[in-house]
Amino acid sequence: MISKLFGGKASKKTVDIAAPATGELVPLQSVPDDAFAQGLMGDGIAIEPSEGLVVAPFDGVISHIIDTHHAIIVEHSSGLQLLIHIGINTVALKGEGFKALVNTDDKVKSGQPLIEFDPDFIRSSGYSTVTPIIVVNEDGAEKVDCSFHTVNAGDSAVIKVTLKSS
Template sequence: MLSFFKKNKTQTIDIPAPITGKAVDLSHVPDPAFAQKMMGQGIAIEPSEGKVYAPFDGNVAQMFKTKHAIMLEHSSGVQMLIHVGVDTVSLKGEGFQAHVATGDSVKKGQLLLEFDIAQIQAAGYPVITPVIIPDGQDALQGVEEYTGSVTAAQDKVLTITVS
């Protein structure tokens, strides 16, 4: 009789930084939706270079039209939002260059997006970049966050637990 019941397997996945810089707590983001974790758990990165790399093999679930944000999907089904800067949607794509599109498959370490830090700051926007595991994902069991200096596609910023 027990053979009819499937054991619930959990898996932990280490997620490296998608951007080189300093990983900080979300409370540092000057936007309450991110700072108060209304959108999900994660970290923010104060970038030292304007490049976003794939932190894992997966797919581009959405490349926003204004290129300021990208949603990636891991093979486990868990999605991650990388939102370059705060209120940068207002730039309407200026200062951003996408190297992938919605639906593309990506490999860990692949360049996804470039952004001009100086241009964003000159327009009056912070470049601190939230890296979020959005709430409401069924498979998601937990998120552990790590801060400090990070190199893109190398240093761990999150460990997610999925079932």
């Protein structure tokens, strides 16, 4: 309020997101699924995993885990909700090749293992393992920034999300 009266600018809040998997960060536009690639699911990036483990990208709460364990939503204390969707069309595997290590409503710490998966099984079943990482709440992200390089699960601050002003 005072900054508005005196012309100051409120600073934008950012959330630093650790790498949720080991692999290569890639632009969301390169994901072989139009809903993700065109940003219809929300803004984000993707990772081509080289190992079969997803870890918590920040301290938060598990908002939802899909019954087939191929996708999970983690909520940050800021309200930011992040979807980690392992592979493309992997719901068709009906949970085979995935093992959830947490449940909905569990509190998690950054780097904590969330889901184990078998990338070789996913690929041999004819599915891509590329893993979209999406801000799913529409009022959440103004901008998602990262540099595209190889990361290890738990590497801190590889993705920076600037939250929309409220």
